[in-house]
Amino acid sequence: MKRSSQTFDYSQETIDLAKFAKALSHPARIIILKHLSNQSCCFTGDLLEVLPLAQSTISQHLKELKEAGLIEGEVNPPKVKYCIHQENWKKAQKEFQTLFKEDFRKIKCC
Amino acid sequence: MKRSSQTFDYSQETIDLAKFAKALSHPARIIILKHLSNQSCCFTGDLLEVLPLAQSTISQHLKELKEAGLIEGEVNPPKVKYCIHQENWKKAQKEFQTLFKEDFRKIKCC
DNA sequence: TTTATTAATCGTATATTTGCGATGAACAAT
């Protein structure tokens, strides 16, 4: 598969936004983020009661959220405490805001 | 592949948000949406100058955005005019806002 | 030292996404 779009020069903002959106693109990960938003913090195990998924699957979702920068984990064996990565969370919030606020209604159409 | 999470009872809001996020999860689609936001409307062909992708690929991305409800196309053969689906666009905006506004900072952590 | 607890990672299977060229459909212009 040729991947021309991956070498194309998308702006960093566009890449970041797509990355954040991808992290939010699965219901389980939204549940996790909502849970963290409400609870402030939680352990991986707590999520086993919230989601109908295997431990390994939840761990994978957490990894993706971590790689997207939306959460961070504090290792405290044998537990790991996760919470929202506040700085990046605000960054994501701002980038989504920017996308949606563009006033396309300047010129009426359709 | 077992897909337990797909039969699980996620809330409609969660499903909708994940769907919108998935639509936004590719840089090309973000470019398209930004273009539509600024231009109000455009034809498929216009995007060929904006994106380094084949016509068929762009058409596919447009289809996904349409299926996610974020854009709509007015067929006017041989051209098709695309624009933001304002109602759903606002709905998406609101749902992202809701996600991010949850004040997880109530309890300080990490 | 052995056992229990917690969570990450590995290996594997399947589904979905992304991309392209080729083709087809709809209409305008000739």
Place this chain on the structure above:
DNA sequence: ATTGTTCATCGCAAATATACGATTAATAAA
């Protein structure tokens, strides 16, 4: 009727995502 324009769809290949069980790693408790 033929040709040109525009765009969607089909068929394929490759990459990525999703899910699970099994295993491993790190530590506490016994």
